[in-house]
Amino acid sequence: METLLQQIVNGLVVGSVYSLVALGYTMVYGILGLINFAHGDVMMIGALVALQAILFAQKMWPSLGPLALVGIGLVVSIPTCMLLGYVVERTAYRRLRNAPRLAPLITAIGVSFLLQTLAMIIWGRGYHSFPQLISTVPMQPIEGVFVTPVQITTLLVSAGLMAALLLVVNKTPLGRAMRATAENHRVASLMGVDANKIIAITFIIGSALAAIAGVMVASNYGIAHYTMGFLPGLKAFTAAVLGGIGNIGGAMLGGIVLGLVESIGAGYIETWSFGFLNSSYQDIFAFIILGAVLIFRPTGLLGERVADRA
Amino acid sequence: MNELAAVIPWLGTHKPRAARWVVIVLMITAPLIAAFFGRTWMRVLDFALLYVMLALGLNLVVGFAGLLDLGYIAFYAVGAYTWAFLASPHFGLHLPFWIVLPAGAAFAALAGLILGTPVLRLRGDYLAIVTLGFGEIVRIFMNNLNYPVNITNGPQGINALDPIIIFGWDISRNWQVTDNLSVNSLFFYYYAFLACVIGSVIFIQRMQVSRMGRAWAAIRDDDLAAKAIGINVRNVKLLAFSLGATFGGVAGGLFGAFQGFVSPESFSLMESIMVLAMVVFGGMGNLGGVIVGALILSFLPEVLRHHAVPLQQAVFGTVILDPEVLRLLIYALALILMMALRPAGLIPAHSRYSRPELLKAEPVPAEGRA
Amino acid sequence: MIRLLEARGIAKRFGGVQALSDVSLSINKGEIYGLIGPNGAGKTTFFNVLTGAYVADQGEFIFAGAELPRGKPHEVVARGIARTFQNIRLFRDMTALENVMAGHHIRMKANVWGILTQNRATREEERLATLRAYELLKYVGIERYADTISKNLSYGDQRRLEIARALATEPQLLALDEPAAGMNATETGQLRTLIETIRNDGVTVLLIEHDVKLVMGLCDRVAVLDFGKKIAEDVPAVVQRDTAVIEAYLGGAHHAH
Numbered sequence: 024m025e026t027l028l029q030q031i032v033n034g035l036v037v038g039s040v041y042s043l044v045a046l047g048y049t050m051v052y053g054i055l056g057l058i059n060f061a062h063g064d065v066m067m068i069g070a071l072v073a074l075q076a077i078l079f080a081q082k083m084w085p086s087l088g089p090l091a092l093v094g095i096g097l098v099v100s101i102p103t104c105m106l107l108g109y110v111v112e113r114t115a116y117r118r119l120r121n122a123p124r125l126a127p128l129i130t131a132i133g134v135s136f137l138l139q140t141l142a143m144i145i146w147g148r149g150y151h152s153f154p155q156l157i158s159t160v161p162m163q164p165i166e167g168v169f170v171t172p173v174q175i176t177t178l179l180v181s182a183g184l185m186a187a188l189l190l191v192v193n194k195t196p197l198g199r200a201m202r203a204t205a206e207n208h209r210v211a212s213l214m215g216v217d218a219n220k221i222i223a224i225t226f227i228i229g230s231a232l233a234a235i236a237g238v239m240v241a242s243n244y245g246i247a248h249y250t251m252g253f254l255p256g257l258k259a260f261t262a263a264v265l266g267g268i269g270n271i272g273g274a275m276l277g278g279i280v281l282g283l284v285e286s287i288g289a290g291y292i293e294t295w296s297f298g299f300l301n302s303s304y305q306d307i308f309a310f311i312i313l314g315a316v317l318i319f320r321p322t323g324l325l326g327e328r329v330a331d332r333a
Numbered sequence: 334m335n336e337l338a339a340v341i342p343w344l345g346t347h348k349p350r351a352a353r354w355v356v357i358v359l360m361i362t363a364p365l366i367a368a369f370f371g372r373t374w375m376r377v378l379d380f381a382l383l384y385v386m387l388a389l390g391l392n393l394v395v396g397f398a399g400l401l402d403l404g405y406i407a408f409y410a411v412g413a414y415t416w417a418f419l420a421s422p423h424f425g426l427h428l429p430f431w432i433v434l435p436a437g438a439a440f441a442a443l444a445g446l447i448l449g450t451p452v453l454r455l456r457g458d459y460l461a462i463v464t465l466g467f468g469e470i471v472r473i474f475m476n477n478l479n480y481p482v483n484i485t486n487g488p489q490g491i492n493a494l495d496p497i498i499i500f501g502w503d504i505s506r507n508w509q510v511t512d513n514l515s516v517n518s519l520f521f522y523y524y525a526f527l528a529c530v531i532g533s534v535i536f537i538q539r540m541q542v543s544r545m546g547r548a549w550a551a552i553r554d555d556d557l558a559a560k561a562i563g564i565n566v567r568n569v570k571l572l573a574f575s576l577g578a579t580f581g582g583v584a585g586g587l588f589g590a591f592q593g594f595v596s597p598e599s600f601s602l603m604e605s606i607m608v609l610a611m612v613v614f615g616g617m618g619n620l621g622g623v624i625v626g627a628l629i630l631s632f633l634p635e636v637l638r639h640h641a642v643p644l645q646q647a648v649f650g651t652v653i654l655d656p657e658v659l660r661l662l663i664y665a666l667a668l669i670l671m672m673a674l675r676p677a678g679l680i681p682a683h684s685r686y687s688r689p690e691l692l693k694a695e696p697v698p699a700e701g702r703a
Numbered sequence: 704m705i706r707l708l709e710a711r712g713i714a715k716r717f718g719g720v721q722a723l724s725d726v727s728l729s730i731n732k733g734e735i736y737g738l739i740g741p742n743g744a745g746k747t748t749f750f751n752v753l754t755g756a757y758v759a760d761q762g763e764f765i766f767a768g769a770e771l772p773r774g775k776p777h778e779v780v781a782r783g784i785a786r787t788f789q790n791i792r793l794f795r796d797m798t799a800l801e802n803v804m805a806g807h808h809i810r811m812k813a814n815v816w817g818i819l820t821q822n823r824a825t826r827e828e829e830r831l832a833t834l835r836a837y838e839l840l841k842y843v844g845i846e847r848y849a850d851t852i853s854k855n856l857s858y859g860d861q862r863r864l865e866i867a868r869a870l871a872t873e874p875q876l877l878a879l880d881e882p883a884a885g886m887n888a889t890e891t892g893q894l895r896t897l898i899e900t901i902r903n904d905g906v907t908v909l910l911i912e913h914d915v916k917l918v919m920g921l922c923d924r925v926a927v928l929d930f931g932k933k934i935a936e937d938v939p940a941v942v943q944r945d946t947a948v949i950e951a952y953l954g955g956a957h958h959a960h
Binding site: 539543548555557558560561562563566684689691 | 754808872
Binding site: 057115119123124125128129132134136137140143144260298300303304310311313321 | 463654668669
């Protein structure tokens with residue numbers, strides 16, 4: 024029982040990060056129909072830039088407290104990623120908006136690898152230890168179930184950000200413009216919405232969320248690395264698909280569900296497979312879910328079936 | 334051959350016959366030229382031919398049928414591991430070349446069928462991401478299937494694969510002609526691989542100019558219209574997918590035999606992306622372009638490795654961009670820049686799906702010539 | 704009169720919209736049958752259900768004496784029904800000749816082995832298919848563009864090419880979805896001649912059209928759809944005087960052809 028509870032706690036924490044990254048995928052997909060393959064790598068850049076800022080601040084002002092340092096990391100990395108998201112959209116994707124379907128996706132793959140390579144040039148190939156500014160000393164709220172302050176922070180921050188995003192999308196003029204653009208670019212343009220601007224803003228918001236997610240991932244694992252965006256990115260995309268791509272609430276739900284499945288699955292896979300498979304196979308859950316959802320229920324958990332009338 | 338000849342600037346368009354001879358002579362003498370620069374370059378050349386095969390196979394899927402497969406390298410892995418299982422000390426099996434290579438091709442084709450059957454009805458971008466997932470799953474299994482039963486030997490991979498032995502002739506041995514003249518085995522590998530490439534090209538060309546090739550182009554251009562003229566879209570896609578996989582399997586087997594060992598590391602997503610970059614760079618759907626793309630993108634990183642690094646040393650006193658970084662940079666930029674500037678590839682050309690000359694093979698009935 | 708196609712009680716619903724309700728009609732062999740109706744009346748939906756692009760919620764099609772498969776476009780084509788599209792859908796990167804040859808796919812037999820070995824049967828089949836495709840181009844009058852990439856053809860020629868491609872599937876019933884859309888008077892006249900020729904050569908034609916004048920002049924019989932229901936079916940002269948039809952067209956705002 025403790026194991027299960029423990030796996031649920033872990034799953035919720037990982038899942039909340041997936042949700043946060045999934046929002047970026049789902050918003051862009053909702054508006055452009057593009058799988059922004061490079062989104063996970065924006066998250067990676069966010070983590071590494073934050074690391075750089077924190078190390079710099081530690082050296083300059085050794086007396087700063089841990090929270091201030093995290094704050095500095097975020098204050099530097101969020102705008103950097105926002106700029107990065109904007110630049111990528113403006114230079115690589117915008118010109119392909121009317122190109123054949125596969126072209127933007129191939130470009131996105133190229134951008135993903137380009138970002139990884141640039142990170143490799145700047146930060147090298149090694150693993151960087153990320154200062155664990157928020158305590159990772161486990162607490163035991165229930166006998167046998169451990170949870171760390173950094174995990175709690177991650178959960179709370181993710182929940183807060185998602186609530187804020189829902190508010191923006193549903194209650195503000197900007198949100199309305201975004202929804203209109205997602206519905207139909209041309210019509211939105213006719214109604215006076217500057218579709219280009221809205222698309223750019225979508226990339227910027229998604230990138231900001233990715234930057235925060237990057238800092239949280241790095242804080243949780245205590246490591247930052249130029250490939251750290253790939254797998255979480257792919258899993259976040261899976262979460263977006265699972266929830267119903269294009270659907271913001273779905274991305275949140277999908278992230279949590281995927282986190283739970285993965286974590287519980289990893290805990291029990293050995294028992295289920297009679298010892299044949301072990302937790303090294305954790306990553307295949309995401310891929311299998313991805314394939315299964317796309318094949319059997321492409322609209323995801325929350326998506327509605329849209330009649331494809333010619 | 335004509336496709337390649339057409340690629341040569343000026344000569345290709347003005348003197349196609351001469352251009353064809355240039356291609357033939359180059360194909361035959363390439364290893365000699367490479368040998369002149371050193372044995373490393375002969376190795377690079379041999380590997381380049383393997384990449385040509387991979388690119389040809391992926392082109393069948395992406396370029397002809399318009400199905401973006403990001404897990405293509407998994408079929409290469411199936412071919413290579415088949416060779417490792419059936420022809421190495423790992424399981425103590427040493428089956429002959431002409432069983433192992435077809436077996437690798439068959440397993441790869443089977444893997445293509447098994448993956449393709451459920452996923453091929455997915456739309457383009459979804460298909461891409463699911464095949465990527467498949468590639469990763471295959472890699473995870475390669476990495477972990479050493480426990481509880483050792484099948485793949487995990488991350489260490491499998492060593493001492495049997496070389497290619499054709500009618501008792503081990504082509505991995507240098508041939509000692511006289512005491513001070515020996516022919517390096519890399520020559521033999523080159524010609525063996527070249528034979529496979531030529532065979533592949535002939536096969537693919539024949540497929541292209543056939544009802545299947547036209548059906549692939551049809552579903553690529555317009556899925557709905559293809560259905561409306563009675564093409565069984567699912568079967569035709571499945572055929573392209575598993576034929577492409579077959580090429581991957583053959584190339585994988587040759588790779589295993591050539592390199593002598595296999596490990597999961599050789600079959601990462603990066604390799605799939607590299608092959609994709611070759612196809613995109615040369616020109617999707619265009620055989621000559623794909624071959625040239627694969628050759629350029631195989632050689633360029635090696636050239637840079639040999640020249641850019643010493644150059645940086647000389648200019649900056651240190652190496653800023655190491656060869657691995659340069660390689661990644663080239664592939665990433667190839668994808669982005671080609672899509673932005675020349676989406677039809679380096680050598681855009683109209684692909685032929687018919688032979689209009691057949692109209693003259695027999696006189697067309699004379700009635701009603703308007 | 705031999706009955707070629709019979710639709711029995713076809714119904715199709717999209718979400719809250721009943722696109723077709725209980726549509727029954729029958730087409731005789733050798734006739735040109737028109738299907739008209741105001742925008743959104745369900746004509747194209749009927750086409751899509753007939754050709755297997757959609758599955759009907761209710762009802763069935765009897766074609767040449769047997770029920771048509773549901774939701775399997777390629778089998779419908781194999782049975783002998785070919786279609787064109789309202790917004791032309793050619794294979795853009797293929798030449799005109801290749802487009803027509805692609806249309807012949809379903810009547811060809813070559814398999815991978817035959818193609819690989821280029822055995823005699825495959826070579827002969829390919830040669831005949833090429834000749835046949837050229838004949839069809841000539842039939843619709845665009846053989847001089849055989850080697851032109853289809854996306855570079857003029858609008859009218861693209862329409863003709865699409866018809867040639869559909870004929871290459873060797874249909875008994877040719878279903879044309881607004882073939883005159885976007886054509887000028889001369890082109891429409893030529894199209895009319897072509898459709899009549901096709902019928903005279905033994906292919907039954909089902910024609911969806913906006914251009915009421917064309918339909919009334921060309922068709923042997925006409926059915927009128929309105930809000931997914933069949934409101935009339937008869938020879939043009941009768942349908943033209945039908946009050947329900949006049950009501951549908953005049954009430955349906957902008958249609959006053």
